Amino acid sequence: MLDKKNLIKYVFDVYVYSILVFFINRTSRHTEYPVETILAIPPWRLQMLGTYLPILLLVIVAVLFGFVTLLLSSLIGPKKSSRIKLAPYECGCEPVGTARERFSIKFYLIAMLFILFDIEAVFLYPWAILYKKLGVFGLVEMGVFILILFVGYIYVWKKGALEWD
Amino acid sequence: MFDNVWLIPLFPLIGFLINGLFGKKIKNETVIGGIGAFAVLCSFVVSCMTILRLLSLPIEERLAEVKVFTWITSGNFNADIAFLVDPLSCVMIMVVTGVGFLIHLYSIGYMHGEEGFYRFFAYLNLFMFSMLLLVLGNNLLLMFVGWEGVGLCSYLLIGYYFHKKSAGDAGKKAFVMNRVGDFGFLLGGFALFWYLGASHNVWTIQFTEIAKNSHLLPTGGIVTVITLCFFLGATGKSAQIPLYTWLPDAMEGPTPVSALIHAATMVTAGVYMIARMNFLFIRSPETLMVVAVIGACTALFAATIGTAQYDIKRVLAYSTVSQLGYMFLAMGAGAFAAGIFHLMTHAFFKACLFLGSGAVIHSMHEALHHAHSHDDPQDMRNMGGLKSKMPLTFMTFLLATIAIAGIPGFSGFFSKDEILWQAFSNQHHGSLNYLLWGMGAIAAGLTAFYMFRLVFMTFYGESRITPKAKDHLHESPMIIVFPLLVLAALSVIGGYIGMPKIIGDALGGIPNYFEHYLEPVFRYSEEYLSQHSQHTALHPSHAVEWGLMGLSVLIALAGITVAFTMYVKNRELPSRFTATFPALHRAVYNKWYIDELYDFAIVNPVKAAGRFLWKGFDVVIVDGAVNGVANIVMAFAGVIRYLQSGFIYNYAWTMAFGVVVILGYYLFK
Amino acid sequence: MDMITFPTIDMTPILPEIYLSLLAMALLLINVFMPGRQKGYLGYISFVGVVAIAVMTASGWGIEVSSFSGSVIQDKFAIFFKIIFLLSAGLSILLSDQYMEREGCNHGELYPLILFTVVGMMLMACGTDLMTIFLGLEVMSVSLYILAGFNRANIKSNESGLKYFLLGAFSTGFLLYGMALTYGATGTTRIFGISGQLSQMAAPAANIMLLAGMLLMITGFAFKIAAAPFHMWTPDVYEGAPTPMTAFMSAGPKAAGFAAAIRILVISFPALQPDWSQLFWILAVLTMTIGNITALRQDNIKRMLAYSSIAHAGYALVGFAAGNETGVAGVLFYMLSYAFMNIGAFAIVILIAKKGETNGTVQDFAGFAFKRPLLAAVMSLFLFSLAGMPPTAGFIGKFYLFSGAVQQGYVWLAIIGVINSAVSVYYYLRVMVFMYMKNPSEEFEWATVTAPVALALIISAAGSIILGVVPSYVMQFAQQAAKLI
Numbered sequence A: 001m002l003d004k005k006n007l008i009k010y011v012f013d014v015y016v017y018s019i020l021v022f023f024i025n026r027t028s029r030h031t032e033y034p035v036e037t038i039l040a041i042p043p044w045r046l047q048m049l050g051t052y053l054p055i056l057l058l059v060i061v062a063v064l065f066g067f068v069t070l071l072l073s074s075l076i077g078p079k080k081s082s083r084i085k086l087a088p089y090e091c092g093c094e095p096v097g098t099a100r101e102r103f104s105i106k107f108y109l110i111a112m113l114f115i116l117f118d119i120e121a122v123f124l125y126p127w128a129i130l131y132k133k134l135g136v137f138g139l140v141e142m143g144v145f146i147l148i149l150f151v152g153y154i155y156v157w158k159k160g161a162l163e164w165d
Numbered sequence B: 001m002f003d004n005v006w007l008i009p010l011f012p013l014i015g016f017l018i019n020g021l022f023g024k025k026i027k028n029e030t031v032i033g034g035i036g037a038f039a040v041l042c043s044f045v046v047s048c049m050t051i052l053r054l055l056s057l058p059i060e061e062r063l064a065e066v067k068v069f070t071w072i073t074s075g076n077f078n079a080d081i082a083f084l085v086d087p088l089s090c091v092m093i094m095v096v097t098g099v100g101f102l103i104h105l106y107s108i109g110y111m112h113g114e115e116g117f118y119r120f121f122a123y124l125n126l127f128m129f130s131m132l133l134l135v136l137g138n139n140l141l142l143m144f145v146g147w148e149g150v151g152l153c154s155y156l157l158i159g160y161y162f163h164k165k166s167a168g169d170a171g172k173k174a175f176v177m178n179r180v181g182d183f184g185f186l187l188g189g190f191a192l193f194w195y196l197g198a199s200h201n202v203w204t205i206q207f208t209e210i211a212k213n214s215h216l217l218p219t220g221g222i223v224t225v226i227t228l229c230f231f232l233g234a235t236g237k238s239a240q241i242p243l244y245t246w247l248p249d250a251m252e253g254p255t256p257v258s259a260l261i262h263a264a265t266m267v268t269a270g271v272y273m274i275a276r277m278n279f280l281f282i283r284s285p286e287t288l289m290v291v292a293v294i295g296a297c298t299a300l301f302a303a304t305i306g307t308a309q310y311d312i313k314r315v316l317a318y319s320t321v322s323q324l325g326y327m328f329l330a331m332g333a334g335a336f337a338a339g340i341f342h343l344m345t346h347a348f349f350k351a352c353l354f355l356g357s358g359a360v361i362h363s364m365h366e367a368l369h370h371a372h373s374h375d376d377p378q379d380m381r382n383m384g385g386l387k388s389k390m391p392l393t394f395m396t397f398l399l400a401t402i403a404i405a406g407i408p409g410f411s412g413f414f415s416k417d418e419i420l421w422q423a424f425s426n427q428h429h430g431s432l433n434y435l436l437w438g439m440g441a442i443a444a445g446l447t448a449f450y451m452f453r454l455v456f457m458t459f460y461g462e463s464r465i466t467p468k469a470k471d472h473l474h475e476s477p478m479i480i481v482f483p484l485l486v487l488a489a490l491s492v493i494g495g496y497i498g499m500p501k502i503i504g505d506a507l508g509g510i511p512n513y514f515e516h517y518l519e520p521v522f523r524y525s526e527e528y529l530s531q532h533s534q535h536t537a538l539h540p541s542h543a544v545e546w547g548l549m550g551l552s553v554l555i556a557l558a559g560i561t562v563a564f565t566m567y568v569k570n571r572e573l574p575s576r577f578t579a580t581f582p583a584l585h586r587a588v589y590n591k592w593y594i595d596e597l598y599d600f601a602i603v604n605p606v607k608a609a610g611r612f613l614w615k616g617f618d619v620v621i622v623d624g625a626v627n628g629v630a631n632i633v634m635a636f637a638g639v640i641r642y643l644q645s646g647f648i649y650n651y652a653w654t655m656a657f658g659v660v661v662i663l664g665y666y667l668f669k
Numbered sequence C: 001m002d003m004i005t006f007p008t009i010d011m012t013p014i015l016p017e018i019y020l021s022l023l024a025m026a027l028l029l030i031n032v033f034m035p036g037r038q039k040g041y042l043g044y045i046s047f048v049g050v051v052a053i054a055v056m057t058a059s060g061w062g063i064e065v066s067s068f069s070g071s072v073i074q075d076k077f078a079i080f081f082k083i084i085f086l087l088s089a090g091l092s093i094l095l096s097d098q099y100m101e102r103e104g105c106n107h108g109e110l111y112p113l114i115l116f117t118v119v120g121m122m123l124m125a126c127g128t129d130l131m132t133i134f135l136g137l138e139v140m141s142v143s144l145y146i147l148a149g150f151n152r153a154n155i156k157s158n159e160s161g162l163k164y165f166l167l168g169a170f171s172t173g174f175l176l177y178g179m180a181l182t183y184g185a186t187g188t189t190r191i192f193g194i195s196g197q198l199s200q201m202a203a204p205a206a207n208i209m210l211l212a213g214m215l216l217m218i219t220g221f222a223f224k225i226a227a228a229p230f231h232m233w234t235p236d237v238y239e240g241a242p243t244p245m246t247a248f249m250s251a252g253p254k255a256a257g258f259a260a261a262i263r264i265l266v267i268s269f270p271a272l273q274p275d276w277s278q279l280f281w282i283l284a285v286l287t288m289t290i291g292n293i294t295a296l297r298q299d300n301i302k303r304m305l306a307y308s309s310i311a312h313a314g315y316a317l318v319g320f321a322a323g324n325e326t327g328v329a330g331v332l333f334y335m336l337s338y339a340f341m342n343i344g345a346f347a348i349v350i351l352i353a354k355k356g357e358t359n360g361t362v363q364d365f366a367g368f369a370f371k372r373p374l375l376a377a378v379m380s381l382f383l384f385s386l387a388g389m390p391p392t393a394g395f396i397g398k399f400y401l402f403s404g405a406v407q408q409g410y411v412w413l414a415i416i417g418v419i420n421s422a423v424s425v426y427y428y429l430r431v432m433v434f435m436y437m438k439n440p441s442e443e444f445e446w447a448t449v450t451a452p453v454a455l456a457l458i459i460s461a462a463g464s465i466i467l468g469v470v471p472s473y474v475m476q477f478a479q480q481a482a483k484l485i
Helices: A004-027 A035-040 A043-076 A105-129 A131-159 B003-026 B029-056 B087-110 B117-136 B140-158 B165-200 B207-212 B222-237 B246-252 B255-264 B266-276 B285-306 B312-332 B336-370 B391-405 B411-425 B432-459 B478-498 B501-506 B513-532 B542-569 B573-580 B582-589 B591-627 B630-643 B648-668 C012-033 C040-059 C076-103 C110-126 C130-148 C155-186 C191-200 C208-224 C233-240 C243-268 C270-295 C301-322 C325-352 C373-387 C393-407 C411-437 C451-469 C471-482
Strands: B064-074 B077-085 C065-067 C072-074
Touching: A105 A131, A131 C012, B003 B029, B003 B064, B003 B077, B003 B117, B003 C373, B029 B087, B029 B117, B064 B140, B064 C393, B064 C471, B077 B087, B077 B117, B077 B140, B087 B117, B087 B255, B087 B266, B087 B336, B087 B478, B087 B513, B117 B140, B117 B255, B117 B266, B140 B165, B140 B222, B140 B246, B140 B255, B140 B266, B165 B222, B165 B246, B165 C393, B165 C411, B222 B266, B222 B285, B246 B255, B246 B312, B255 B266, B255 B312, B255 B336, B266 B312, B266 B336, B285 B312, B285 B432, B312 B336, B312 B411, B312 B432, B336 B391, B336 B411, B336 B478, B336 B513, B391 B411, B391 B432, B391 B478, B391 B542, B411 B432, B411 B478, B411 B542, B432 B542, B478 B513, B501 B542, B573 B582, B648 C155, B648 C208, B648 C270, C012 C040, C012 C065, C012 C072, C012 C110, C040 C076, C040 C110, C040 C451, C072 C076, C072 C110, C076 C110, C076 C243, C076 C325, C076 C451, C076 C471, C110 C130, C110 C243, C130 C155, C130 C243, C155 C191, C155 C208, C155 C233, C191 C243, C191 C270, C208 C243, C208 C270, C233 C243, C233 C301, C243 C270, C243 C301, C243 C325, C270 C301, C270 C411, C301 C325, C301 C393, C301 C411, C325 C373, C325 C393, C325 C451, C325 C471, C373 C393, C373 C411, C373 C451, C393 C411, C393 C451, C393 C471, C451 C471
Parallel strands: none
Antiparallel strands: B064 B077, C065 C072
């Protein structure tokens, strides 16, 4: 059953599954599935867990990326710190001051537009997952959906809401 | 059969639309007035055709319903735009269109040069339309439509001289009192519809259907409630105690309006309504008694007030209230035909009197105007000696006065005597009858007194205006005099179609045509009475009847004599009388302080309540924050102020509170 | 893997909505691509579109189609209400151009927003699933919030939009919570499904979760129809909103609230009818009375009409409380009449007012009848109809409502209604007194009547009269529509 082709997959399966077991033991009071029982199951029967592999990879890569870039910049970048440079970065705004400051309506506009199209993107995910099963019907439906939002987008664009000034 | 009866209300409606929409552009008074009068003339012609056709039918077939179209249907409820043609409605349309036409003619002359001439004729035609709808409607709802319509027109026409505050106030008063009455009408209608439907499964508001099913109704009980509600409606519209005070104030309107609406037609709607629903009223002895007593009291009470008024139109107004009281007395005595008969004769002579007074006022107004005098042209103390200046007006006025005073041979005598006799001899009220007759007879004497007082003060003696003004007094133009002549003629001869039986017998068997003619309308009442007669009818002898008749004539003559003595022969008497009984005179002159009583007991509390609401809701809430009045009224508006404050959180709190209360009630009940 | 089964999709029930949405989107694009500040032509386009869609909607009469697995339905009830919505939208569109031009806020977005509001209202009327109805309600509400605050330069309009938004969101919370509880109690959001579940329950009235769900939904709808004590927003919002939008709001969304509430309560909760009838009995009395009494002393005409619209919601609730066919048919008929008479009255208010919403008090009507007799006559007609005087639509409408209540045995409710309408005559008549019996003030500058406004006036006047004189023709449709179950 174990061939070279599946070796990597197998290793990760075991890895993921041991983490899961760990969490199950930590968080659950249920003892129906003690570690021993689970471990007794041959890894290839646990293939299901492999579906989580991409997520895990992504998490790992993301964490690594963050650490690596920070590490690199602190290693190779020049350090000439000043008062301003040491202040927390706040998108160009004064970091300290009254919290009840009025700021431009444009922020809200952008935020609202962002949310709108953000939600559009969110709706694309479930469709993409079931893309094949939904078939042509799903494609058309999504097309209509995107078209509607596209009309809104064009409106917003022409209206000049996307321009800051 | 009567297929064209719908034309009768249609013509005035067309007239109203033309004058109302284009009157301002037409400008030409002759055209406007012509359209208005011609519309009514057309209705009159059709009415004549209708009544002739009705008379050509055998008595038992004199009933037709002409459906124009289905108006409302909802489940088992059905109301059509349909007209009822029967002897009663035919009398009414004849009176309404006939007298109405004459008054329209008169108005062309009388309203000459008034601002808003077209408006006047538009309203007048609208009134005719509503009134005809009222009398022709074959169901309660259609009648109510007319009922509201005439009320509205009355309101608009009373307030015709709207720049006068008193006119506006009078209009408002009339409207409010009528609304009270309308409420009664509606309530009665609802109750009747509901009772017949719920307990007998007869869902109808059609008069003929209700009449056919009237045997299902009990005696008294619910019928008393229903009829009392309807009677409340009648007291409002027909100015009876306690809702009569609006009618004298309504004299603020132009005189033709007073003649048409507040004397001849609209105010008789209550009488008509009771006659139309006679089969209901006969089933409630209690209501009949209330109607009779209120009628007699109003007749007497208003007559006393009439004796001390100086404004010529106010005298006539109180006279109208008093005469309406007679009609209700007849209704209460179960003598529906007699009441309708008096309604008709009254329409003739009272319209004549009002139009005559209008002619006098018109003439006085011009004379005073020329003399740059600011005296009141309606005050009889400024008149006198008009006999020679306005001979035709005087003559017609005198004839109508004789008619109303009840001098034998004139129309008022026949109808009034019939009512008094019925009040005396009816089978409903036992020994109360004597009292009713007594009140009616005294009122008759007072009527003769104040009417002749009016004639003497106005037309006899020396003129009391400046000689300069006197020269400008003149007879009115023909268009004003012609209606007077016709109406005077009718006041004289109109009574002969309804001669009381006893007189007819004495004259060789002339039947009471009018009563026979109306008989089919009161068929169901007669049936009921023949089955349920509780009291044995009093059967006084002919001698008694002749005696009573003689007595009432004597009383009337006495009234005239007193008036003659006081106002022609010995003119110091009135002032001496006033000096001797100052309190009494003051009380009568001030209409027994009834208006003041109402102000004290009803109007002021209502105003106070309104003021409270105004302060509470309006000032505090809306303006409070701005002008600081809030402090003053905070005391009694605390809670309310909290509500409509303009602050969102208060609104939200109220909503949340509402939710909590609703949930709390239903979940823990 | 289980296959996803698609429902057979028959678009018929929501075709009007689809076309309206397409039209609205097209207008939105036209608006940004066409230069120029005159946007009146958008109004014409949308009016024509509304008329066409109304014809299309009406042609579906008698064809009953349910689709989207029973989420939407095309039945007579839905069609009747859709016609009311389209009518009120059409009339408001006609009124808009002149007003917006005067107030200087003639932005083209107005018309698409109105159309989207109609889409939402239509979904409320034809939805047979709580979720669909909620969706419709949100589409309607969000558009209305914007419409209320449409006159950006006017602080009152801003206030109006903001208040409507905040309170509307608040009430939506109740509504949604009610729907959630109902779902929890019955396991379904289909309104026919709910009634099925209820009929299997031994004692549905004892089910607290269900009862609470129903009550919360009622409060949510009570807000939309401005029933006391959820009416507080109405005067402020109506006063501040641009007048054509006030007219629209008072006619359309109110009807939509009734449509959804009737459908849900009559179909889903017949088992609880004693409870909701009683509740509506109380709400009706409260609403009528508060509306009328407060309207008595209002000088600002828009505010007065706002309170009067509260009172009218109360009258309609009388028919709703009756819950029988006559009562429901009465509500349908009344909503139609109300659209005619109220929008008509607001049209005159638009003509009377001057830039910046000044000249909007009852006193400003002084002498109107002398300068503009025809307009004054038309206004009187609307006021009469609102007051319920025969022979106008308002009278017949009230008549049906009250007779529904009487047939159900709610005689007292009918009597309170009659008293209330007697009271209401006072403040309507007050306007007439000023029109006919007061002298005009010195300067006299009535706005000219443009063709669209004239058309709107003609339509509403004709409607107010025709429904009053020959109501049976329309009433038969309302009665058919009211046969819900």
